[in-house]
Amino acid sequence: xxxxxxxxxxxxxxxxxxxxxxxxxxxxxxxxxxxxxxxxxxxxxxxxxxxxxxxxxxxxxxxxxxxxxxxxxxxxxxxxxxxxxxxxxxxxxxxxxxxxxxxxxxxxxxxxxxxxxxxxxxxxxxxxxxxxxxxxxxxxxxxxxxxxxxxxxxxxxxxxxxxxxxxxxxxxxxxxxxxxxxxxxxxxxxxxxxxxxxxxxxxxxxxxxxxxxxxxxxxxxxxxxxxxxxxxxxxxxxxxxxxxxxxxxxxxxxxxxxxxxxxxxxxxxxxxxxxxxxxxxxxxxxxxxxxx
Ligand code: G4P
Numbered sequence: 282x283x284x285x286x287x288x289x290x291x292x293x294x295x296x297x298x299x300x301x302x303x304x305x306x307x308x309x310x311x312x313x314x315x316x317x318x319x320x321x322x323x324x325x326x327x328x329x330x331x332x333x334x335x336x337x338x339x340x341x342x343x344x345x346x347x348x349x350x351x352x353x354x355x356x357x358x359x360x361x362x363x364x365x366x367x368x369x370x371x372x373x374x375x376x377x378x379x380x381x382x383x384x385x386x387x388x389x390x391x392x393x394x395x396x397x398x399x400x401x402x403x404x405x406x407x408x409x410x411x412x413x414x415x416x417x418x419x420x421x422x423x424x425x426x427x428x429x430x431x432x433x434x435x436x437x438x439x440x441x442x443x444x445x446x447x448x449x450x451x452x453x454x455x456x457x458x459x460x461x462x463x464x465x466x467x468x469x470x471x472x473x474x475x476x477x478x479x480x481x482x483x484x485x486x487x488x489x490x491x492x493x494x495x496x497x498x499x500x501x502x503x504x505x506x507x508x509x510x511x512x513x514x515x516x517x518x519x520x521x522x523x524x525x526x527x528x529x530x531x532x533x534x535x536x537x538x539x540x541x542x543x544x545x546x547x548x549x550x551x552x553x554x555x556x557x558x559x560x561x562x563x564x565x566x567x568x569x570x571x572x573x
Contacts, residue, residue, distance in 0.1 A: 318563030
């Protein structure tokens with residue numbers, strides 16, 4: 282899928298992150314809990330090397346809890362990587378973040394300077410929402426230190442705990458095609474950059490495989506989950522379009538409208554709590570090396 286997804290300003294973000302990383306103790310990567318593998322920035326993994334990392338699975342209220350548990354266990358099994366789930370309705374995310382970061386940087390105990398933490402994430406993952414929640418607890422401090430650029434923001438969560446914000450960043454190329462579809466389905470990529478019908482069909486394929494009962498409950502197609510799972514994806518899209526009134530004159534299905542409907546329903550959680558990928562699936566895609 283041809284996705285024009287690396288806008289010019291992201292080069293600046295990348296440069297800023299690289300410079301800031303030098304004196305950072307812990308890197309928080311905000312992930313989309315519905316697509317943890319696909320929303321993890323492979324560039325960041327290279328840039329941060331062995332620095333302690335905290336993976337925060339945001340929007341967990343929209344994700345499948347069983348799959349979230351699989352991802353948390355998978356991250357926690359990795360050296361120097363912690364993981365916590367979070368959602369916008371969480372009233373005490375600051376405490377969770379602070380404790381998790383301190384646990385990852387225990388060797389600093391007794392050091393004089395504050396713990397310095399950098400937070401990164403793809404566009405639309407919920408970083409502004411989280412930062413706003415965090416900032417409400419303490420006055421946000423911005424640009425008041427030498428070397429702080431306009432595109433960075435420092436938030437003092439505690440007197441000895443600084444959080445550095447960075448703008449949303451994607452990476453220069455799609456690593457596996459599945460990730461491109463998942464990122465587009467989640468809304469991380471601008472809508473002019475992809476074909477909505479293709480993305481909706483790919484999304485439906487995932488939902489048929491793992492969440493057919495949710496599709497029936499949402500769209501009332503009058504089919505069993507087994508029948509839904511066995512339907513060719515374009516027939517399923519047509520059936521959803523027909524059911525939801527995405528019909529043009531002459532009775533033809535307005536496929537574009539049906540696709541938009543499915544994507545909107547997925548993004549808002551209207552279909553249910555869904556996670557598009559599991560750790561073994563994601564690892565298999567990476568191994569298949571289908572770089573595009
Ligand atoms: P960004 O800075 O990373 O680009 O993302 P931002 O905070 O703007 O969040 C993107 C969208 O995701 C927003 O919805 C926001 O409300 C929603 N969101 C963020 N965190 C969570 C979460 O944990 N759970 C759920 N369910 N949603 C979350 P929006 O529709 O674009 O904006 P709005 O209508 O909420 O203002």
